[in-house]
Structures are given as structure tokens and as C-alpha cells.
Amino acid sequence: MNTLSTATRCQIVSCLVEGNSIRATCRMTGSAKNTVVKLLRDLGAACEAYQRRTLVGLTCKRVQCDEIWSFCYAKEKNLPKHLKGKPGYGDVWTWTALDPDSKLMISWLVGERDGAYATEFMGDVASRLRNRVQLTTDGHKVYFQAVEDAFGSAVDYAMLVKIYGQPRETEHRYSPAECVGCRRVAVMGSPDPAYVSTSYIERSNLTLRMGSRRFTNAFSKKAENLQAAVALHMMHYNFARIHSSLRVTPAMEAGVSNHVWSIEEIVDLIK
Secondary structure, eight states: OTTOOHHHHHHHHHHHHTTOOHHHHHHHHTOOHHHHHHHHHHHHHHHHHHHHHHSOSBOOSEEEEEEEEEEESSOGGGOOGGGTTOTTSEEEEEEEEEOTTTOOEEEEEEEOSSHHHHHHHHHHHHHTBSSOOEEEEOSOTTHHHHHHHHHTTSSEEEEEEEEEOOOOTTSOTTSOOOEEEEEEEEEESOOOGGGOOOHHHHHHHHHHHHHOGGGTTOOBSSHHHHHHHHHHHHHIIIIISOOTTTSSOHHHHHTSOSSOOOHHHHHGGGO
């Protein structure tokens, strides 16, 4: 990777952030697979470090949280016996937190969908906020203790619990059951029912799924590769991609950047 020109690095990164797989990126740029993977890891680490430093003291009014599924190495049911139960293999979840006003992704965490990761994730979310917010999550039970540990009583917290019907016999066996309704549950403080929603974070997770092949028809062999890919996506989404409803990037809307970042600026983070 050290012999790559800046132009080639930018070409590789442009392919990755537009949803191309590693192999497709190699074909389009003429780069070796190991070269692309090493660039992704190095740049992903740099992007995560930059955003951890920059996304602090945020003045969000509302925050929405959700989790998005993927897998590493193989799906949980297909893992060989020696890898079952080993962290970073099988089912992997990416926890995400979004400011629905600026569309800024303020925090994320790649790991398991349990209480320990929920606590770590919520602690990071709370550390980035300057003021009291209204927080909405789905009905995942681990959020109860995680939110209390992170915020204490200094939050207006509600859950949006979705109610699912029975799967129809004519649907494919992997199709999710139809959502027939939602129930808003006030958990802590005084959340405004009008803003108890996870619509924006779910739409943002769709952007992540469409923008990274690791969440659709491809997968990561190692958890660190997935973490790097997510960090790169978040850097491009927050700082370089103009949101259609805002006419600026989420970082500009949130006041943490004063311009639209170019791919070259993102690549320069590893210098």
C-alpha cells in the first residue's frame, strides 16, 4: 500500500464507499486484494479515530438508536464447531445512533447484541452529548439498564415497540413477519410522543446496507475488516456525502465541519 499513489488510493476508496466489494474494487482499479484490504484497515482505523475525537460536545435535541445485523466468516448456523461462541464469528451486530435533525451518525459499535455491548454503546452515546436529549430505541430489553447506566435520570427515554403479525404461508421462509403496529412506551423522563420514532435511524441503516456489500450479498471474514468498513462508511456519510434534504453534509449541519470533504481529504487521514 505504501507504493500506491494518492490518485490510486482515492480510486480504491471511491469504489468502496459506493458499495463495491473488495473483489470488484480490485477488478476496477487493478490493485491486489491484500493491497485493498490493508488500505481499508488503515484508513478505517484513521476514520474511526478522527470521528471519535471530533464528534463530541454535540447539541442534539433527539437521538434514535437501532441495531443492524450482519455476519463474519459464516452465518451462525453454518459455523464450524471450533468457531461457535467465539467473538467476531457468526452473527455480528452494528449498533448505531443518529441525530434525526442533522442526520449525523454520532456513534456506532460493532459487536454482539447483548447487555455488555449495549452498555458500552450507550456510554459512548452519552459521552458525545452536551445537553439532555430525547432518546428512542426499539424494544430490545438490554437497553433498559444500558440507558440508565449511561444517562442516569438525565434523559427523556422512550421505546418504540413494533407489533408483528403471523408470517403468511405464501411468503418465503426467510421473509420477516409483517409489522401490524407500534406501541410507544415512555421509560424515563418526559419524552414527547410526537418524536418517539426510529424512522430516521432505520433509513440510515438502509443507507449503510446499500453502501456496504458486507451487509448485503457479501461478508467479512474478520470482524476487524467489518469495523474498518463501517468506520469508512460513517466518515463518508457524515463528512463527504451531501444529504438531499439538507443540501449539506450531516457534519456541516451539526456544526462540526465547515465544508464538504473530498475523497482525497479522507485518504489523507492516514498520512
